[in-house]
Every structure is written in structure tokens, then in C-alpha cells.
Amino acid sequence: MNERRTTADDREPTTDAEGKTGPTRAAVGTPPPGPRGLPVINSTLGFARDPLEFLSSIREYGDVAHYEAFGREFVVVSDPGLVETVLVARDDEFWRGEFEHEFSEVLDVEGLFFAEGERWRNQRLLLQNAFTPARIQSYADDMVDETVRLVEDWSDGEVVDVREAMSTLTLRALTRSLFDLEYKEPRFSEPNRGSHPRSFGGDRADCVQRWVQAMGAYSDSEFFGIRAVLPTWLPSRAEREYRRATADVEALVEEMVAERRRSDAAGGDLLSLLATGEYPNGSRPTAEEITGQLQLFLLAGHETTATVLTYACWLLAAADVEDVRSRLEQEVTTVCGDRDPTFADLPDLAITEAVGREAMRLYPPLPFLQREPHEATTLAGYRIGPATTVQLNMYGIHRDERWWSEPDAFRPDRWLSNDEDGRSVVADRDDRPEYAYFPFGGGSRHCIGMRFAMAELQLSLATMVRRVDLERVTESIDPTPRVSLDPGPVEMRVRRR
Incomplete structure (x- = not known):
């Protein structure tokens, strides 16, 4: 990809390879439409009912569009150059913002994702040591072993909920x-039901699983849609279960x-x-800080x-996509032969990487990022107030015909x-x-776990x-932003090879 660097207030109208014109500078200081x-x-209600459809429809107002919801103002940015302006060229003018920090306060978690300033820099410097190539290589065998363990439990012809299975797989890894704990299947039937024992012993991995499931239920987008119109002092069952699991x-x-x-x-x-x-500075993270980091990871x-x-x-x-499947299978056979993949194989698994990239283009786990200016500013000539949440419309940009055929x-x-x-190689x-394309964010605050995830x-x-x-x-899916862009149950039939 190119290394274009533009600043929003100096931009001229952009034109793509097909001659389509991008956003034009508005009169300086006018509010966005x-x-x-x-x-x-x-x-x-429009946003809470279907956030993806709402953000898609608002693009009719242009690549910088304004709306009000949840008692605050939002500006949706749907142009790659402006995204780069916010995340890179003028990143010192923006922070994660009150909207996301309210989310962290509701969940009562602290960590790198929500930290700011010197506190963020200290945490980033320490944590980046966990995601060096050498560290990731040390985790690779666990990733493969847990995948083998999952798939070997599937029977030929069995129908599995792949969404649930993949969640189990990644939690195991x-x-x-993160903890050097062996994951065990939990002994409870449904999330957020039953007791929450506070003794750990052999139940340590179960404790982690209970917390993750409780957080997922509590942070469900439907719950926050309800929360917007209900008194904040009114606790829900999901909140009570989450607080108990968090204490554990x-x-x-x-x-x-x-x-x-x-x-x-x-x-x-x-x-x-x-x-x-x-x-x-020589100080050690406190137990509370460590808890927050691990919870967020x-x-x-x-x-x-x-x-x-x-x-x-x-x-x-x-x-x-039969041809894609056939070429993917051939690549794995050529690279791995009769063994499972290793960390050393990653550069040669180009089609495998391309499949993952394309899945993230169509369905980015976080469909939009949010920032807030420290003080009043302008973006492409539009006035942006200091209390305005700027939503970087990743989902919309990833599906924009100006950039993607x-x-x-x-x-x-x-x-x-x-x-x-x-040979096939990945090339931008x-x-x-x-x-x-920015599924891992960008600028100084790009996702620290990008290499691990890939x-x-x-x-x-x-x-x-x-x-x-x-x-x-499951023939069709209906993605909904929750903790991530949740597809809901995805049932698939297993055919053993």
C-alpha cells in the first residue's frame, strides 16, 4: 500500500482509479451534515437497532457526517485519508474519548486499551515484550495443539456451532x-447460571471461562441499548453475574x-x-494493574x-469459492506434508493469510474505531467539537467500491x-x-497483539x-456489533478428510 500522508485541512478532492471523486473540502468551520x-x-434507536445499517445509510451525507445518539454527538468518518489523519498525522489531537471510557468504567476494567499519556506509554513498552516474534513462536505449538484437540473431538457428519467452537479454541490458546494454565471444559451448562465458587485450585481455568462468558453477556450491544434508556442504578442479572465473576x-x-x-x-x-x-521508571505493575491487563487481553x-x-x-x-478451497488445501499439503503447521511455515502459507485478511476486510471484528478531539478542531473543513465522538467507519471503508472492486x-x-x-505471495x-484497510487500527496505538492474532x-x-x-x-448470517462483530450461531457440518 502507498505511504500517502495528507492532513485533513489541506486536502483537495480525491479521485480514485475509476475517476470517482472523494470528499471535497467544506467551508471551514461548518458543522458536518x-x-x-x-x-x-x-x-x-436507529443506531441501537442496527449499527451497521445505520452507519451505511449515513454515508449518503458524505464522508464526514454528524448524528446524535445516547445523549452525545457523533461524527462518522468514511474516507481512508481522513482516518489516517486522525490515527497518524494528527493523532496527538485525539484520544480514545469519553464514550469508550464509559464502557471501561461500566465493565470496571483498566489496561492498555483505555490508558492514556505516560501511563499508556509505560504499559506499552512493558507489554510489547510479550509479542516479539520469539515470544509468539513460543506460543505457536499451543495454538496448533489446541486446534488439533478441538477438531479431533468432531465426528464425521456432526453439526457444530463454529462460532462457539472457535471461541472455545481461542480461549484455550x-x-x-496468558496464564500458563491448561484449559478444562467447564462443568456448568450455560453462561451466567449457577453458583460461582471462589476456591480456585483445579478450577482456575473454569474461573477464567466464567468471567469471559459473563462479560460477553453483560457487554452485549442489546444490553447497552437498553441501558441507554434505563436508570444506571438499576442492576441487571447480567451485571450481578459479571461482578461476581470479576471478583473471582x-x-x-x-x-x-x-x-x-x-x-x-x-x-x-x-x-x-x-x-x-x-x-x-523501575516500578512494578500492581496486582490490580496486572488484572486489568489480563482481563482486556x-x-x-x-x-x-x-x-x-x-x-x-x-x-x-x-x-x-471451490477454487479458493482447492488452492488453500493444496498450499497446506505442499507446505506441511503429513505434519501440522509450525511457526516457521507462516511465510509460506500465503493463501491462508489472504483468506484471513479477506475475512477481516468483509467482517472486521471491531467495525469502527472511536476517537475524541482534546479541543475543538476541524476535519476536512468541518467543525468538530471537543465532546464529539469521532467514529472511524472501518466496516464502510472496507466495503467501499472506490477502493475495492x-x-x-x-x-x-x-x-x-x-x-x-x-509462488503465491501476499502483496499490498x-x-x-x-x-x-485497517482491521488492527493504526498509528502509535495499533493493536499490540496483531502478530499474535495473525x-x-x-x-x-x-x-x-x-x-x-x-x-x-446456517445459510445466512446477521452480524451484530457486541464485544466484537458477532455473527450469531453459525452451524456447519463436519466432513472428516
């Missing part, structure tokens, strides 16, 4: 890499941090790194990768070219803006391809 909405509640996890992490510090063992998991590591790390794996499996099972089609080949030996195009995505897909074919039972 947008829908009026309903009295009092404005666009709250994260439990091992906090006690678990505090206990494990003390164990790691007493042992002085140099473990390879993230908990050991945090327990024994130091910030640049558990939430974001397993949900987002599970979501991408689910969409990838479902997309590969479409009737019109056949934007709604699953075409992994758009990421591939041939090297001088005729120079004829589209860099931020026409490694797991490639290794898990390649491992599954060696063992099974999956056929669609």
Missing part, C-alpha cells in the same frame, strides 16, 4: 499463553501474581512477564480472533500476487490508500484444513 433524528432521543478473576490473578513473584521463575506466559517485569484477544476464524470458515464454505465479494486473490518463481496494492489465524486455519471440510448449515 447528517440526519435530524427523532425528538429527544435523536438517532439512538489464550489461557495457556481478580482474586485468582492476585493469587497467581504472588505465586510467580515468590518463585522467581522466568515463565514464558504474559502473567509471568507482568509479575516479574518493570516499567521504564482475554476479552479482546479471544473474541476477535474467534470472530475472524468463524467468518473465514463460513466464507470458505460458500458454493462459489466487487466490495461485497469474498476474493482472497485480491491480496495475492506471484513471485519470480510463480499501491493503487488504494493505506487506510482503506499467527493464530494462519496456524489454526491450516491445521483445520488438514483434517476437515466444513459445509454450511
Whole structure:
């Protein structure tokens, strides 16, 4: 991709390869256009009912559009150059904003995702040591082993909920890499039901699973839609269950941090790194800080990768992509032979990577990012107030025909070219803006776990391809933004190879 650097206030109208014109500068200082909405509640119901459809429809007002919902103002940005302006060229003018921080306060979690300023820089410097190529290589065998374990439990002809299965898979892998704990199947039947024992012993992995499921239920977008119109002091059952599960996890992490510090063992998991590591100023993370970091990595790390794996499996099972499936299978056979993939194989699994990239283009786990200016500013000539939430419309940009041919089609080949030996390699195009694709964010706050996620995505897909074919039972999906872009139940029939 190109390295174009533009600033929003100096932009001229953009024109793509097909001659289509992008956003034109508005008069400096004018507010962006947008829908009026309903009295009092404005666009709250429209957004809460179907966020993706709402953000798609608002593009009729242009690449910078305004709406009001949930008692606050939003500006939707649907142009790659402006996304780059916010995330890179003028990133010091924006922060994550009150809207996302209210989410962190509701969930009562702290960590790198929500930290700002010097606190964020200290955390980032410490945590990046957990995501070096060498560290990720040490996690690779666990990723493959857990995939084998999952798939070997499937019977030929069995119908499985792939969304649930992929969530279990990524949670297992994260439990091992974050905590160095062996995941066990939980002994409860449904999330948020039954008691929550506070003794850990052999139940440590179960405790983590209960917390993840409780958080998923509590942060469901439908719940927050209801929360917008109900008193904040009125607790729900989901909230009560989440608070109990959170207390258990906090006690678990505090206990494990003390164990790691007493042992002085140099473990390879993230908990050991945090327990024994130091910030640049020489201080150590507190148990509370470590808990917050691990909670966020558990939430974001397993949900987002599970979501991408689910969409990838479902997309590969479409009737019109038989050629893609055949070439993917041939690649895995050529690279791996009769063994499972390894970290060293990743550069050669180009088609596998392209499938993952294309799944994230069509269904980015976080369909929009949000920022807020520190003070009043302008973007493409439009006035943006300091309390305005700027939504970077990733889902819309990823499907914009100005940047993508056949934007709604699953075409992994758009990421591939041939090297001088005729082998498929992943290659970025120079004829589209860099931020026409940004599933891991961008700028200084790009996702720290990007390499981890891509490694797991490639290794898990390649491992599954060696063992099974999956056929669609669920013929259509209805993605809904929750913790990630949730497809809902995705049932598929297993055919063992």
C-alpha cells in the first residue's frame, strides 16, 4: 500500500482509479451534515437497532457526517485519508474519548486499551515484550495443539456451532499463553447460571471461562441499548453475574501474581512477564494493574480472533469459492506434508493469510474505531467539537467500491500476487490508500497483539484444513456489533478428510 500522508485541512478532492471523486473540502468551520433524528432521543434507536445499517445509510451525507445518539454527538468518518489523519498525522489531537471510557468504567476494567499519556506509554513498552516474534513462536505449538484437540473431538457428519467452537479454541490458546494454565471444559451448562465458587485450585481455568462468558453477556450491544434508556442504578442479572465473576478473576490473578513473584521463575506466559517485569521508571505493575491487563487481553484477544476464524470458515464454505478451497488445501499439503503447521511455515502459507485478511476486510471484528478531539478542531473543513465522538467507519471503508472492486465479494486473490518463481505471495496494492484497510487500527496505538492474532489465524486455519471440510448449515448470517462483530450461531457440518 502507498505511504500517502495528507492532513485533513489541506486536502483537495480525491479521485480514485475509476475517476470517482472523494470528499471535497467544506467551508471551514461548518458543522458536518447528517440526519435530524427523532425528538429527544435523536438517532439512538436507529443506531441501537442496527449499527451497521445505520452507519451505511449515513454515508449518503458524505464522508464526514454528524448524528446524535445516547445523549452525545457523533461524527462518522468514511474516507481512508481522513482516518489516517486522525490515527497518524494528527493523532496527538485525539484520544480514545469519553464514550469508550464509559464502557471501561461500566465493565470496571483498566489496561492498555483505555490508558492514556505516560501511563499508556509505560504499559506499552512493558507489554510489547510479550509479542516479539520469539515470544509468539513460543506460543505457536499451543495454538496448533489446541486446534488439533478441538477438531479431533468432531465426528464425521456432526453439526457444530463454529462460532462457539472457535471461541472455545481461542480461549484455550489464550489461557495457556496468558496464564500458563491448561484449559478444562467447564462443568456448568450455560453462561451466567449457577453458583460461582471462589476456591480456585483445579478450577482456575473454569474461573477464567466464567468471567469471559459473563462479560460477553453483560457487554452485549442489546444490553447497552437498553441501558441507554434505563436508570444506571438499576442492576441487571447480567451485571450481578459479571461482578461476581470479576471478583473471582481478580482474586485468582492476585493469587497467581504472588505465586510467580515468590518463585522467581522466568515463565514464558504474559502473567509471568507482568509479575516479574518493570516499567521504564523501575516500578512494578500492581496486582490490580496486572488484572486489568489480563482481563482486556482475554476479552479482546479471544473474541476477535474467534470472530475472524468463524467468518473465514463460513466464507470458505460458500458454493462459489471451490477454487479458493482447492488452492488453500493444496498450499497446506505442499507446505506441511503429513505434519501440522509450525511457526516457521507462516511465510509460506500465503493463501491462508489472504483468506484471513479477506475475512477481516468483509467482517472486521471491531467495525469502527472511536476517537475524541482534546479541543475543538476541524476535519476536512468541518467543525468538530471537543465532546464529539469521532467514529472511524472501518466496516464502510472496507466495503467501499472506490477502493475495492466487487466490495461485497469474498476474493482472497485480491491480496495475492506471484513471485519470480510463480509462488503465491501476499502483496499490498499501491493503487488504494493505506487506510482503506485497517482491521488492527493504526498509528502509535495499533493493536499490540496483531502478530499474535495473525499467527493464530494462519496456524489454526491450516491445521483445520488438514483434517476437515466444513459445509454450511446456517445459510445466512446477521452480524451484530457486541464485544466484537458477532455473527450469531453459525452451524456447519463436519466432513472428516
